[in-house]
Amino acid sequence: MPLTDILSCNENELSSLISHESESDGQWFQAKNIGMIELSKLGEMLSVASYDELMDDFELVGEPLEEGPWPMAIPSKLSDKLMIIEEDEIISVCAKWVEIEEFYDSDKEGLSQYIKELKEFLNANPAPFFLVNAL
Numbered sequence: 001m002p003l004t005d006i007l008s009c010n011e012n013e014l015s016s017l018i019s020h021e022s023e024s025d026g027q028w029f030q031a032k033n034i035g036m037i038e039l040s041k042l043g044e045m046l047s048v049a050s051y052d053e054l055m056d057d058f059e060l061v062g063e064p065l066e067e068g069p070w071p072m073a074i075p076s077k078l079s080d081k082l083m084i085i086e087e088d089e090i091i092s093v094c095a096k097w098v099e100i101e102e103f104y105d106s107d108k109e110g111l112s113q114y115i116k117e118l119k120e121f122l123n124a125n126p127a128p129f130f131l132v133n134a135l
Helices: 011-018 036-045 051-057 076-084 087-097 108-124
Strands: 004-008 027-030 070-073 129-133
Touching: 004 011, 004 108, 011 070, 027 108, 036 051, 036 076, 036 087, 051 076, 076 108, 087 108
Parallel strands: none
Antiparallel strands: 004 027, 004 129, 070 129
16 A cells, blocks of 8 residues: 555445555545645645644544554545536646645646546545555
């Protein structure tokens, strides 16, 4: 499992799905190491909520294991916004999002493509959505 992925499943299935070595079960989106910091900054830029509020809204689900994975519920207000984001808004926000410290070697086109693919994933799968962090 990569460092961060997004999983669509019922909360009662979460533990069983993330304990497998493969991602063949459940609906996974490879998040390309874009975690809660980057997503919270994106949400703030999209006027979903403040960075601090979004960071607080990522809720740890279940008992964390010492070495992970650590599943966190993605704030629904963030996923809801990303499900309806328009093309011109993606272009506009990526021009700012690419400048954050965490993206020191990224480009606008790659981030734009990431948001488009994430939007498609979110719309194709039922909520809730979980950010799964692993070592």
